Amino acid sequence: MHKKMLLPFLMLLVIFTTACTAGTAGDEESKSSGGKSSKKNNVVIGIEADAATLLANTDVNYITDVQIRNIYDPLIKRNPETGGFEPALATEWKNIDEYTWEITLRKDVKFQNGDPFNAEAVKFNIDYILDKKNNSTYLSRWADIKEVKVIADDKVQIITSKPFPTMIARIADDLLIMDPGNVKKLGLEEAAKNPVGTGPYKVKEWVRDDHLTLIANDDYWKGKPSIKEATFRYIPEFSSRLSAFLSGEIDLFKNIPVDSLDNVKNNENSKVESIGSSRVNYLALNTLHKGPLQNQKVRQAINYAVDVDELLKTVLNGNGTKMTGPLSKINADYVETKDYGYNPDKAKELLKEAGYDPKDLKLTLDTPNGRYPMDSQVAQAIAAQLKRIGIDVKVQVNEWGNHLTKIQQRKAGDMFILGWGPTFDAQSTIQNLFMKDAPYSGFYDSEVEKAIQKAIPIFNQDKRKQAFGEIQQLLVDQAAWVPLWQQADLYAVNKNLDFKPKVDESMQVFDMGWK
Amino acid sequence: MVEFIIKRTIQMIVVIFLALTAVFFLLRLSGDPATLFLPPDAPKDQIAQYREMLGFDRPLYVQYGDFLLKAIQGDFGESLRSHEDALSVVLGRVPATFQLAFAALGLSILIAIPIGILSAYKRNTFYDRIGVGLTVLGQAIPSFWLGLLLIFFFAAVFHLLPSGGGGTIYHMILPTITLAAYSVARFARFTRSTMLDVLKKDYIRTAKASGVPMMRVLFKYALKNSLIPIITLVALDLGVLLGGAVITEVVFSWPGVGRLLMQSLLNRDFPIVLAGVFFIAVVYSIINFIADIAYAYVNPQIRVK
Numbered sequence: 001m002h003k004k005m006l007l008p009f010l011m012l013l014v015i016f017t018t019a020c021t022a023g024t025a026g027d028e029e030s031k032s033s034g035g036k037s038s039k040k041n042n043v044v045i046g047i048e049a050d051a052a053t054l055l056a057n058t059d060v061n062y063i064t065d066v067q068i069r070n071i072y073d074p075l076i077k078r079n080p081e082t083g084g085f086e087p088a089l090a091t092e093w094k095n096i097d098e099y100t101w102e103i104t105l106r107k108d109v110k111f112q113n114g115d116p117f118n119a120e121a122v123k124f125n126i127d128y129i130l131d132k133k134n135n136s137t138y139l140s141r142w143a144d145i146k147e148v149k150v151i152a153d154d155k156v157q158i159i160t161s162k163p164f165p166t167m168i169a170r171i172a173d174d175l176l177i178m179d180p181g182n183v184k185k186l187g188l189e190e191a192a193k194n195p196v197g198t199g200p201y202k203v204k205e206w207v208r209d210d211h212l213t214l215i216a217n218d219d220y221w222k223g224k225p226s227i228k229e230a231t232f233r234y235i236p237e238f239s240s241r242l243s244a245f246l247s248g249e250i251d252l253f254k255n256i257p258v259d260s261l262d263n264v265k266n267n268e269n270s271k272v273e274s275i276g277s278s279r280v281n282y283l284a285l286n287t288l289h290k291g292p293l294q295n296q297k298v299r300q301a302i303n304y305a306v307d308v309d310e311l312l313k314t315v316l317n318g319n320g321t322k323m324t325g326p327l328s329k330i331n332a333d334y335v336e337t338k339d340y341g342y343n344p345d346k347a348k349e350l351l352k353e354a355g356y357d358p359k360d361l362k363l364t365l366d367t368p369n370g371r372y373p374m375d376s377q378v379a380q381a382i383a384a385q386l387k388r389i390g391i392d393v394k395v396q397v398n399e400w401g402n403h404l405t406k407i408q409q410r411k412a413g414d415m416f417i418l419g420w421g422p423t424f425d426a427q428s429t430i431q432n433l434f435m436k437d438a439p440y441s442g443f444y445d446s447e448v449e450k451a452i453q454k455a456i457p458i459f460n461q462d463k464r465k466q467a468f469g470e471i472q473q474l475l476v477d478q479a480a481w482v483p484l485w486q487q488a489d490l491y492a493v494n495k496n497l498d499f500k501p502k503v504d505e506s507m508q509v510f511d512m513g514w515k
Numbered sequence: 516m517v518e519f520i521i522k523r524t525i526q527m528i529v530v531i532f533l534a535l536t537a538v539f540f541l542l543r544l545s546g547d548p549a550t551l552f553l554p555p556d557a558p559k560d561q562i563a564q565y566r567e568m569l570g571f572d573r574p575l576y577v578q579y580g581d582f583l584l585k586a587i588q589g590d591f592g593e594s595l596r597s598h599e600d601a602l603s604v605v606l607g608r609v610p611a612t613f614q615l616a617f618a619a620l621g622l623s624i625l626i627a628i629p630i631g632i633l634s635a636y637k638r639n640t641f642y643d644r645i646g647v648g649l650t651v652l653g654q655a656i657p658s659f660w661l662g663l664l665l666i667f668f669f670a671a672v673f674h675l676l677p678s679g680g681g682g683t684i685y686h687m688i689l690p691t692i693t694l695a696a697y698s699v700a701r702f703a704r705f706t707r708s709t710m711l712d713v714l715k716k717d718y719i720r721t722a723k724a725s726g727v728p729m730m731r732v733l734f735k736y737a738l739k740n741s742l743i744p745i746i747t748l749v750a751l752d753l754g755v756l757l758g759g760a761v762i763t764e765v766v767f768s769w770p771g772v773g774r775l776l777m778q779s780l781l782n783r784d785f786p787i788v789l790a791g792v793f794f795i796a797v798v799y800s801i802i803n804f805i806a807d808i809a810y811a812y813v814n815p816q817i818r819v820k
Contacts, residue, residue, distance in 0.1 A: 049778060052596045059596075060554035135568075135598065137553050140561040189599070208607065209770035209778075210681050235679060235768045236778065239663050244678040246671040401783055404555075405546035420555075432556040440555060 040514050042229035043497065045507060046241045046253035050209055050234050054195040055188065056176035057129050060137040062505065067232050070214055070509050072176035072197035075103060075122065076168060080502035083278060083330050083424040085168055089117065089177060089198065098163040098459050099146075103171075105154045109221045111179040113196050119156040123148040124180035126158070134188070138174050163457045165464060169425050173504075200225045200510035209234055214509070222510070230509040242492075245270065251494040252507065258319050258374055264492045275501040276321045277489040278330045279421030280429075281372050283365075283382060283482035284442035288410045292361060297354035299479035302415075303340040304347035305389050306382055306482050315374050315381050320485035325476045326430060328486040330503060333426035335469040337476040344389050351389075358390030364413030366396050368403040372419045373487055379417050410439050419487065422504055426468035427456060434475065443480040523807070527800035534796040535586065538789060539579060547571070548595055548783035569595070582789070591790035594779075601786035605772060605794050611681055612764070612771035616756035618687055619694035624749065627699045631706025632733060635714060646703065653700030662693040662766035679768035690767040694760050698752050705748050709741035716740075742813050750806030757802065758795035 051064040056072045058064075075090035092104040109117040126148045129136045144164055149157040158167065182196035193206060198221065201214035212232045216225040233250055235241040242260060244250045246267055256264055256272065264270050285293045285302060292298045312320050321328070325337035351358050363386070367379035376397050383393035396413060398406065406412045418440060423429045433441040434448055451474060455467035475481075493499050498513040549565045557565075566572045570581065585592065591601040627650075634646035669689060670678035677686050713719065714737055722732050759773025768774075772791060779787035 053598070137557070140557045141554070143561075192597075207681075207770070208604075209775060210768075233680060233768070234770075236774065237766050237768070240666055240679050240766055240768060243663070243666040243671040247674055247678055249670070249678055399781075401546050401551055401781060404550050408547070408550045428556065437559050 041227060042231065043227050043252065043509060043512060043514075044231045044233055044250045045509075046235050046244055046250035047232050048234070048236055048241075051212065053192040054203065054206065054212075055183075055192045056178045056195070056197065057125055057138055057174065058134065058136050058192075060174075066505065066507050067212060068176065068195070068197075069199070069506050070201045070230065071195055071199045071203065072178055073109075073199050074172060074176055075105070076172040078172055078424070078502075078504045080500065080504070083332070083503045085172055090171075093168060093171075095167075095459075096157075099160050101158045101160075101164075101167050102151070103156050103158070105156065106221070107154050109198050110219065111182070111196050111198050112202050112217050112219075113179060113182060115179050115181045115196070117177065117198050118153045119150040121177055121180055122156045123150055124183075125175060125177050128178075128183075129174075141170055141174060163459055165457070165459050166425060166427055169428070173422070173424075200508075201230060204229070220510070225510050226513045227509055245492050248494075251497050252491060252499060254489060254491050254505070254507070255373075256490040256492050258315075258317050258490075261317070261319075261490065269495050271493050271495050273491045273493050273499060273501050274319070274488050275503060276328075276330065277421065277487045277505065278328060278423050278503050279419050279487045279489075279505075280323060280328050280423070281320075281375075281378075281417070281419045281484045281487060282323075282441075283484060284412075284416045284418055284440070285479070285481055286412060286414050286416065286442035287444060288439065288442055291414055292354075292356055292363075293414055295354045295356075296478060297350045298356060300340070301347040301350040301354070301389075302386065302391075303479045303482050304343045304350065305386055305391070307342035307385055308482075308484055309342065310385070311378055311381055312485060315377050316485070316488075319373065319488040319490060321488070322485050323483040325472050325483055326433070326480070327423075327426060327472060330424065330486065331426060331429070332424060333465050333468045335465075335472050337472055340479075347389050359392075361391045362394070363391060363415060364394050364396060366398055366403060366406060366413045366416040368400045368417065369397050371400050371403070372417065375417050378484070382415075407439050407442070412442065416442060421487075424503075426465075426472075430468065430471055430475075431456060434471075434480065441481055443475075443478070445478060445480070448474055448478065448480070519807075523804050527797075527804065530800055531793065531796040534792055535583075535789060536579075538792045539582060540575075542783075542785050542788060543575060543578075545780075546783060548785060551783050552595055586789070586793065591793065592786035594787050595784045596779075596782055596787075601790040602793075604787055605775065605790045608759075608770060608772045608775045609794070611769060612759045612773065613757060615687065615690055615694060615760065615764070615769060615771060616753065618691045619698065619756060619760075620749065620753055622691055623695040623698035623702055623752075626695070627702030628706050628738075628745075630699075630703040632710055632738065634703070634707040635710035636733060638711065643707075646707070650700040650703040653696045654704075656696060658693050658697060658760075659762050659766060661696055662689070662763055665689045665693060666766070679766070681768075681770050686767075686769075690760075690763050690769055693767070694756065694763045698756075701748060701752065702745065705745055706741065709744050710737055713737045713740045739813070743810055746806055746809050746813065750802050750809075754799040754802040757798045759791075 047063065049063050051067045052059040052061060053064065054068055056068055074088050076085050077088040079086050089109060090103045090105055093101060095101050105119060111117060126145060128134055129138045129142045130145060144160050144162045145158060146161040147159045149159065151157055177198060179196040183191045186194060195203060200217055200220045202217050204213040204215040206212045211234060214230045216228045218224050235244055238257065241253050242263060245253055248269065261272060264272050283306065285299045287294045308322055312318060312322060324339040327334045348358060365379050365383060367376050369376045379395045383395050386393050407416060420429060420433065430452055432438050434443060435452055436444055436449055448471065451471050455464065455471060458464040458467055489501055489505060491501050496515045498515060549562045553562060553565055570578060589602060593599065594601050594604055630646045634643045637643050666678045666689060669676040676688055680686055719732060719737060722736055759771050759776060761773035761777050764771045764774035765777055776788060776791040
């Protein structure tokens, strides 16, 4: 009887032993792949999701862009620290008149398959965006282009139907050059998996929803890349990304949540790199539907009642740069505006003047969850701050897609949290946030609209800056929103990896190296 | 048998039709994909154009009719995000999901049934309490948490196993355990209770009394008669697992159907979601169908009826 009783137990034992043996086998594997040795010739970057496509100029999306910018080059690039313009495939650019831009190209560049890079290639890529058949989501930004003319092998003219003062910004932020020959030969569907650019890396392998492996292009026009192989590994869940990083499987990932920073800091093999992003976060005060927020004094009162410094210190642990107006300091057209500061008495007074007893004010606040650093926690904290002067705020936490749809359809609550960026010039923020068609600031005023309409076509840079400067003052005076902060981009980086974050949020493997 | 198959096939079509219809209308309630696919600075007319191109500007019943007509021909449209054929994208993720599903199911059966039998046979003893305790624990731990815990210890702390991704057998170990934990609990509890019922039966007592060895009583007489309800349960779980274990796949970055559906849902990539639901409904129906046939095999009485 005793023996028989043991038999089922033995079965269990066998199963568990098998499981354990499998575990130790994995041990050897992960050691041989090596997580900690310095001098490596590959780098693994953890990222939330797959690229939608490897074609350039097709999908306006950070996730796609950050990957393909290792395969393709832009004509003009952003300075990593200031956001200013620097030559890349283009050597010079100028406007001949308000409707014509002329760009001179490098002559010594070849695509990864040996095809020459030239003016025809530039024309092909702009025409690609403009061709509706290609479903490029960049189209609206480029819609005012009338024609692209090839002047010489290394010279191209872009002719616009309206004055287009922000052309260089469009070229720097959007346009990447893919090889026309490859796209024509393979067709869009195949070229989306087998892209050819002029960039420092070529595609070695792309496994959907798993990884993209790139291999160095030794003939790169700027020189041989020092890292031979780069992999983007797709890890949707943040905690898994963090674990993969702590175990040495990935060397780099962006957006460490503020509340997990210590995990990275305390790890002996890692470091945190951070930079003030051009992305701004704000509390929108919705004037698009009837309510107390249509009253300027109420909006000003809320500006006085929200203590941004306290939010930054307590909720974000200091990871962010306070803003006072519609633009961040990174912005080329930034002017200094009045800081409302924290003044609850003044807030109460203004509410009284507007005819409201704070205790009767009941407002709603929409927030996404996890889209921006600590967004829903920030919303809760703002609600608590407004409660101090008596305003009752109900926080509604939304899934991101829902949040965006609500704002687009103008069905968001009295206030909402949103971010905007990357943005380096005034127009791309102010035009897209404060005009009648734009729902993202929740604010509309016909005077402001008129001023924006007037500023957009101004070609002279000084006059332009002045016009946008006045608009910034106007918006602050109107208390169009509560400016919060520039996000801090926080990167978890392997201690031995030489990586410096950039304001445009790119991760260029070519600029990285191992110590 | 032929009549049985025809009847089940018709049932299957109805189930798939209802599932697709429900999901179609629920998706339309969830928001506008144009908002998510176009850059936020896209002007109104481009958003309108985009919606027109996708056909989202038409009345809902027209969209639905059009969708059904094409779906019958196996055409679920193109992914809004990558412009690839939706059904092919879903089918491309199937091998990874199946791999994980069968591994998890195999592991759970292997562990659960012996635990269930032992608990029933040694009812109210130390073994039983351990068995029941473990199963309750397995059922109570959310797979999300268990997955992260396993990753934390086995990958981040001890560097024994990879934290996620697909590829080798080592990548499979942690997600398989995570996925199996819940099924083990269910199977073991179920095996225990049906075994307890069967063990009380007269024929078992007779078998024991006439000196049939205990192992034979347990495995030949008792287990075989407890199998029918267990098969149902296994089939149901297999259906769920084959449809993609959403949470486990996301936590372990496993490139399967569940993760694809989750991401497509967040992106409002409607064609992919609908193709995915179609796939799950078909798999579910087929599994149930196979389970019915399996009953007949285990218990000839069902066939006669």
